Ligand code: ADP
């Protein structure tokens with residue numbers, strides 16, 4: 001027999017099949033050790049075959065299997081093929097997505113414990129009292145943990161093993177990260193809307209369903225019902241959530257409902273725990289894979305349903321090679337398994353919503369909150385007026401007042417600070433004016449190193465105006481406030497309030513945001529102050545007030561999606577308020593109170609927002625009507641990097657010249673941020689009418705090989721800095 005092997009070296013020079021001779025014990029999908037060059041390396045068996053073209057004197061043999069089972073199944077191998085071809089990355093790099101990192105590095109392995117079993121009868125002399133006791137104990141229990149027995153019966157254990165009465169057996173044990181987690185295990189009685197959603201998903205002929213449900217409408221219960229159904233039919237499920245929404249509540253709910261059938265993969269687990277959760281899925285003892293983006297590669301077979309919750313979330317795009325899109329991979333798996341794929345959100349991405357509207361996806365709504373609870377009323381506060389009245393703090397008079405009465409009633413509040421785009425945009429504090437690009441209709445970003453305003457889409461530079469071009473005001477610039485300062489100011493305003501801060505500084509480490517969320521949900525604090533992280537799907541029943549301190553900050557981020565992002569953020573964070581008995585309120589502070597995005601968000605008018613947004617995208621030719629493609633060229637040596645850029649650019653120019661009608665924009669330039677971590681950054685930026693030339697662009701970049709320079713392609717990147 002012969003094995004076709006891909007060696008586990010992520011380099012395009014060795015990105016091809018190598019043949020090795022092997023025995024019957026080697027099967028497709030296994031990880032194997034093979035002689036390679038002058039040493040030994042691991043590889044993946046892609047196929048087993050009967051013949052080879054390699055002459056026998058040149059042929060080497062597989063040395064051994066790294067595991068006694070194939071770690072990659074047929075589906076994984078198929079997916080890897082498609083992903084490698086689509087994004088032009090070496091096969092080895094793609095195959096690694098399917099394995100826990102711990103397996104490849106060999107740093108952790110299975111954990112065992114020794115069990116002692118009774119396996120024979122015996123006449124034990126009366127004087128051997130200990131042995132008799134042990135024998136009786138074993139007759140009662142059949143088996144017991146070795147360490148435990150030795151502690152209790154000492155050398156009697158060894159004696160009975162030697163006489164063949166007892167025998168030791170090695171048992172696999174799984175590290176259980178959720179031992180002791182409890183929650184409500186009874187399914188809720190579905191509301192008519194929820195039942196309708198469940199039925200629609202089950203009955204539709206379409207693979208993908210968009211579940212558009214307002215915040216607090218009970219989407220989770222719909223997913224859990226569908227998943228429970230699938231498990232009953234003997235199949236498996238994949239449930240994807242943004243990392244940040246794997247909250248203590250979510251985990252306990254899953255554990256209570258599905259017990260050890262759910263394997264939960266997230267960054268808070270230790271290496272050993274992650275490895276074990278993966279193994280439980282591979283072996284089939286766990287049948288629901290729950291996790292962030294990477295769980296889309298979970299080793300479950302016979303998949304019956306895939307759920308992507310908060311489908312609009314930015315974390316579903318990978319930012320390292322291969323730069324895959326989670327939805328695309330999920331769709332491949334859904335087609336392979338002939339199962340349904342559910343996308344859920346209160347604020348679907350514009351692209352997804354369009355596909356649902358045009359009939360490509362099934363579409364179902366949960367238009368109301370559970371128990372017809374009202375959506376919290378949103379009050380827009382004009383911060384320009386506060387400035388004029390001499391209030392220089394981050395809190396408007398209205399927010400201060402509402403905070404006071406919220407705390408007096410013993411309720412909780414969330415204050416949200418929008419740190420994305422922090423102090424990058426120049427804004428007029430008197431009239432709310434924001435500088436935008438003449439060519440691209442997106443806002444400009446301030447670069448302090450050159451003291452200019454830049455457009456990230458065409459590279460145009462603008463001088464900083466000395467005064468506001470609209471009102472002549474001189475209060476230009478925006479000094480954002482950090483969470484720390486807000487907390488400091490709050491303490492002065494409300495000395496007795498208990499305040500928690502949640503941002504990148506306070507959530508590092510293994511426990512990270514879980515600890516903070518748990519404290520807040522236990523009502524060990526009155527106010528939670530945080531960035532984007534507090535906006536995601538948390539369910540805190542006692543929160544009756546949400547304050548959005550600076551709604552503008554993402555509005556003017558220089559990205560074509562900034563309107564969409566702002567709408568999503570405001571809707572999500574507002575949705576944290578008033579989820580239980582008491583009605584909730586939202587105070588939204590802004591320097592542009594008339595902005596249409598904020599108006600739609602305050603009315604919870606997704607359709608209104610969408611209609612406006614999609615017609616603007618069509619008029620300005622931004623996605624989904626065009627594709628933004630950036631080829632990044634980065635390296636530590638500026639000369640080498642520039643040489644690489646030149647070479648890539650020349651090849652891309654050929655594509656451009658031959659297909660000019662497919663391009664809306666094509667140019668090379670410095671990336672807006674010229675250096676990151678000592679690496680020079682250059683880019684070729686393109687806006688494409690369609691994806692026709694995409695394949696050729698990837699091919700050009702895959703061909704480009706430079707010693708110390710990285711060349712890669714990004715599609716509709718989340719960040720153009
Ligand atoms: P969403 O994810 O849509 O924002 P959740 O799934 O968090 O909403 O549900 C909101 C709240 O309603 C939760 O506290 C949940 O336990 C509760 N809930 C969901 N479905 C039902 C139901 N059928 N009956 C009663 N309560 C429900």
Ligand code: ZN
Pocket residue numbers: 437438439440441455456457458459460
């Ligand atoms: Zn521009």
